Amino acid sequence: MFYGVSALGRKWSNRSPEEHVRRWGRIAYGVSILGFASHVTFFITRWIGGGHIPTSNMYEFMTFLAMAIMFAFIVVNAIYRKPLLGLFTLPLTVIIVAYAAVFPQEVQPLIPALQSIWLKVHVTTAATGEAFFAVGFAAGLMYLLRTVDFKKTSPQARREQRWVEFTLFVIVVIIAFIGSVFSFRGAGYEATFKQENVVIDDKGIESTTTETVEYSLPPIFKPFNSQDVLVEPFLGVKKPLMETPSWMKGVNAARKLNTITWSIINGAILYGLLRLVLRKRIGAAIHPLMDGIDEDDIDEISYRAIAIGYPIFMLGALIFAMIWAYIAWSRFWGWDPKEVWALITWLYYTAYLHLRLSRGWHGSKSAWLAVIGFVVVMFTLIGVNLVLVGLHSYAGV
Template sequence: MSLEQVSNTALIVAFLLYIISAFLFVIAITGKKWSDRDPKEHTLRWSKLAFSVTIVGFVSQIIYFITRWIYSGHIPNANMFEFMTLLSMMIIVGFIIIYLIYRSAGIGVFALPVAFIVQAYAMVFPWEAEPLIPALQDNWLKIHVTTAALGEAFFAVGFATGLMYLIRTVNFTGTSKKDRRATRGIEFTIFAILVVVGFIGSVFLFNALDYQAEFSKEVIVPAEESELEIEQVNTEEVKYTLPPIVKPYKSEITSMDSYFGIQKPLMEAPFWMKGVNAGRKLNTVVWALLTGTLLYCLLRLILRKPIGAKIQPILSDLDPEDLDEISYRSIAIGFPIFTLGALIFAMIWAHIAWERFWGWDPKEVWALIVWLFYSVYLHLRLSRGWQGSKSSWLSVIGFLIVMFTLVGVNLVIAGLHSYAGV
């Protein structure tokens, strides 16, 4: 077995073990209701087992990381697949640290799913290791990306426990404006998670079916960008692995497999969307929203109540104050790490790669927005006494911004960081 096969197998094993561990943590906090054992003994026993499985999964992911580093010749953080697998591993690091401090089984119920959803998202991208472009061949990039991922991992743990606090404390049967607004907020957050899950599922499905579609599009290259210093018209190919609900603007079908009896794209990308891949990116967003909406509606139909209300009884034995404290501590640990990685180390690398510390690239702007948001969170928490519900809402919103920075900016908005998108 080659190193590449060992690496890929280790990653899949880690993914499966994280799923098993999450279920074991659920049993740890819910099974005591039907177990004949003493509740504390039951929780402790299953928590130890779940944590042990998590550690084995983490070791397996480290094996993936090291073996990929060896056969690729560079630290695995250079494209979307590598970065998201790195982020999932860092989320586990953050979870392990916070769990060892607080020994709360409830953390694993939500933190582990965040980790394996992020890892599943990574798996939809090409797994092949590619040579690094010159801008990525610098040690400061390795430091920048790794520390930024670790900071975001602690934000993820803060998000998980903050969402747990909200689900635990919201009155889903309340009729007041505040209760209804809180219920809608939680349901929207769950919907956003299901959009990511739906996208992952649809990509795996159509990859398994080996679906392909290809379009050709004429692209005008201005004289100032042309090597011949004259305006040129080039024909570029755009490949789809998801069925084309939206095709590129002013493009022609080169080849296209039918799907669900549909023989051609349903619509064309708007003219104002720039770039040859704009239509494909919009198509990806449409599929994510469609599958996420379908999943959400199916769950609501099956449960016949808000999804958060169905989850709430599982968390009934958890202390809301503990959840609030864990969320805050996670963010407090992650913030200085993120500051170093996403801002300071990033600016050092930017100066080396592009000879400037700051260039208002979309990824840079959104990293700054994330930093400012969590700065406000800590200010309100420490100076204004925002605890409990207010603090938890900020932790949830903050991580949604982080995910947009990682997913939306990398895949939808063009910029110098677009190399990480595909």
């Protein structure tokens, strides 16, 4: 909010725009540090109360990631002193904390595989590296919103406008997902199905298992070959609209498809409402806020943040992870989905630095790489844990 006053209040302030931004930027930075200190206090007290470092499940890890992003922002902003960076970075922190709150928040005992000092070393360093990537993403998005001209009508300009707007649409969908979950959860909505699965073992013996699937959002898709146990009516609809295709394996596949569908629907509605209020594209509405911002400075901030995060991420996500894997599973590498995507993330940012330093990919190209790179990071964090099945699936509990 304070960063918003710093950026948006320039036109109505009695002071000069530079003095207004500087004054409110200092206030916003101080409040940000206070918020970070509060977050650290939460982290330490949960650690003491739970008896282990709170990074063992999705709720704990995502809240730690949000805290790490605040740390990365404080460091980068202390170097470059660009208040507008806070207007893009801090909402990202809020979204991640809100997303974390979707998951169960109870302190859970550590499973044997996590009872190691390497949990502290591996997870904290990997998340800190990803936090600097997040700041690089925020600065990259700022650069695109600063440099893309939403008034031009050439094919290239229209293409750039569409991709920037699509990036903002994805952010709106994520916000809509969080809002949907909290809204229906607050209303106490429930839907329960029993799914029958036929399993044939190696000897050809057929057996049937029954599993229960619980929804917190109204079921558009119900599990394949399932029976309704409890479906509360929503807008007069008492039955799921359709059944999930049989090729979607896993007891939770239908629930995940249902959640994604609701997120896109509500995201599209929210995006449409924003367009009605703004009467223009979201990117076009934000673009004027970038007036007076040196695009070269923003480009430099994005690069420097990623350059800081790169070695930290390499240590945490690859080197320390392989050491822990050898201790826990007697092998350095096993092609687990999480391991593969951590490697993909590292290779991506390796390519980013190579193209930036050796090929001269500055400006718009570098900004797009920073934005896409954070999408890869978020899939590594969220998609792998919640969609793919592997040795790291416990993190999605």
